[in-house]
Amino acid sequence: MQNAEKQTAKPNVIDAILSIFDSTVGRKYIMGLSGLALVGFIVFHLAGNLSLFFGAEAFNSYVLKLESLGPLIRLAELGLMAVFVFHIIFAFSVTAQNKAARKTRYAVKGNAGKPSRKTIASQSMIYTGLVLLIFIVAHVWMFRFATRFNPEHVTIHGAEVINLYTPVVAAFKNPWIALAYSAVMLLLGMHVSHGFWSAFQSLGAYHPRYTPVIYTAGVLLALLLAVGFIALPGWVYFMVPVK
Amino acid sequence: MSDNMRMKLKIWRQKGPNSPGAFRDYELDNVSSHMSFLEMLDVLNEKLIKEGKEDPVEYDYDCREGICGTCGVVVDGVAHGPVRRTATCQLHMRTFRDGDTITIEPWRSEAFPVIKDLVVDRSAFDRIIQAGGYVGVNTGCAQDANSIPIGKEEADKSFFAAACIGCGACVAACPNASASLFVAAKISQYAHLPQGKPEATRRALRMIEQMDAEGFGNCSNHAECEAVCPKGISIDNIAVMRREYLKAALKTGSATI
Numbered sequence A: 001m002q003n004a005e006k007q008t009a010k011p012n013v014i015d016a017i018l019s020i021f022d023s024t025v026g027r028k029y030i031m032g033l034s035g036l037a038l039v040g041f042i043v044f045h046l047a048g049n050l051s052l053f054f055g056a057e058a059f060n061s062y063v064l065k066l067e068s069l070g071p072l073i074r075l076a077e078l079g080l081m082a083v084f085v086f087h088i089i090f091a092f093s094v095t096a097q098n099k100a101a102r103k104t105r106y107a108v109k110g111n112a113g114k115p116s117r118k119t120i121a122s123q124s125m126i127y128t129g130l131v132l133l134i135f136i137v138a139h140v141w142m143f144r145f146a147t148r149f150n151p152e153h154v155t156i157h158g159a160e161v162i163n164l165y166t167p168v169v170a171a172f173k174n175p176w177i178a179l180a181y182s183a184v185m186l187l188l189g190m191h192v193s194h195g196f197w198s199a200f201q202s203l204g205a206y207h208p209r210y211t212p213v214i215y216t217a218g219v220l221l222a223l224l225l226a227v228g229f230i231a232l233p234g235w236v237y238f239m240v241p242v243k
Numbered sequence B: 001m002s003d004n005m006r007m008k009l010k011i012w013r014q015k016g017p018n019s020p021g022a023f024r025d026y027e028l029d030n031v032s033s034h035m036s037f038l039e040m041l042d043v044l045n046e047k048l049i050k051e052g053k054e055d056p057v058e059y060d061y062d063c064r065e066g067i068c069g070t071c072g073v074v075v076d077g078v079a080h081g082p083v084r085r086t087a088t089c090q091l092h093m094r095t096f097r098d099g100d101t102i103t104i105e106p107w108r109s110e111a112f113p114v115i116k117d118l119v120v121d122r123s124a125f126d127r128i129i130q131a132g133g134y135v136g137v138n139t140g141c142a143q144d145a146n147s148i149p150i151g152k153e154e155a156d157k158s159f160f161a162a163a164c165i166g167c168g169a170c171v172a173a174c175p176n177a178s179a180s181l182f183v184a185a186k187i188s189q190y191a192h193l194p195q196g197k198p199e200a201t202r203r204a205l206r207m208i209e210q211m212d213a214e215g216f217g218n219c220s221n222h223a224e225c226e227a228v229c230p231k232g233i234s235i236d237n238i239a240v241m242r243r244e245y246l247k248a249a250l251k252t253g254s255a256t257i
């Protein structure tokens, strides 16, 4: 009897991680985990930003709440960036591998129908992702960095905090920014509409009863995210009075 | 039902692995709606042979009863054609209408190079099986049938996975030319059985490593594979494969063994 299950050499942790990153199945665990983390972040991000509907004071108190976390919020920012970096790097390498696996394209592209979940969304993850990437760079620059060059401060509940309400409203009062932002949020919805259930499947979580529920929940979540994020510039553009 | 349909065919012709291929147009009269798709191709080939102007169209088949997994072409963009849970040999011309144009292409994947016309080399699948798609058994007398009790549900899951005939339609239909459904079925059929346990770790790691080495793509969970599979193998098995992989990688501390 061979001792097939016994490792001869002690496995090296670095090698182990690298070889998991190298495997097609391992990579999908990274995509699934990072994708779910991003969905978690984006839901939190929307929930917080809904305070925009309640005016300057509500929005800036939310800013104050986050800023008062001090180093924790900086750490969370770094963590989020790391998740994005993983998601994006593996997105590109996975997609490159997929393109290389079929160099001659079919003359006719068909769709076999149920139970296929192949959709425009599922086939354009890299394109919606690329737009999201460009958007995220612009978005972080605009609201995370540019706002801090000449910050205006306001006092809320006796504490001084940077006024982010004014620059956000100023940005969304620009019709082009409001429009572009809304368009990208539709693409975010597309990305999540396939991404949510796909992430569960990538992590090996399939169940004949619950997977269809997760699929529908993902589509609803995607819709909610798109509507919620489009409502923000929509509200500011149409409802917030110009000073 | 009609006995003299006229079909327009657009068929991929390629002389050999290294020659460039192209589509050729053919017209075929008197096609009976009762013919199978492959019989229709036989009739075309008979005509081509009689005319003597060009080689007949090369395509794969063996049993013609939908159980061997040898046949398979992409019909109008769908692997094995428009009828669900049907191999190409079980597709019938009654699915089409008089005057239809049908585009016929080989499985397209870098891991399945075209040998000639519609015939592709699927030995990549054999190498994946050789890498770990088996169980060890004692030779000699067959053991008593009921000596290893297996629950009905687990046995059913194993059987459903084992229904895979290895035709490669999953690869052909996958936008990424991924072999995940095939490999998953071959891992899952043993993952559900006690007989498969001793080699479980090695099986998952080696088969997946071989799948990657063959140049198949990643699984993006489009599930198009399940939709074209003549045996209706569920992508549930892909989730099983992923869990087997994770277990194995954590156990050995490595993705290779």
Ligand code: HEM
Binding pocket: A028, A031, A032, A033, A034, A035, A036, A038, A039, A042, A087, A088, A091, A092, A094, A095, A125, A126, A128, A129, A130, A132, A133, A191, A192, A194, A195, A196, A198, A199, A200, A202, A203, B218, B219, B220, B221
């Ligand atoms: C807030 C932003 C984002 C969210 C919420 C998000 C979410 C997700 C989720 C949940 C998945 C499914 C993971 C899986 O299939 O296992 C996914 C997949 C994917 N994401 Fe993102 N993502 C975001 C940004 C990006 C960016 C910036 C890119 C950059 C190119 C990108 C590219 C991709 C690609 C290509 C896939 C498909 C991977 C595959 O085919 O296997 N995503 N995303």
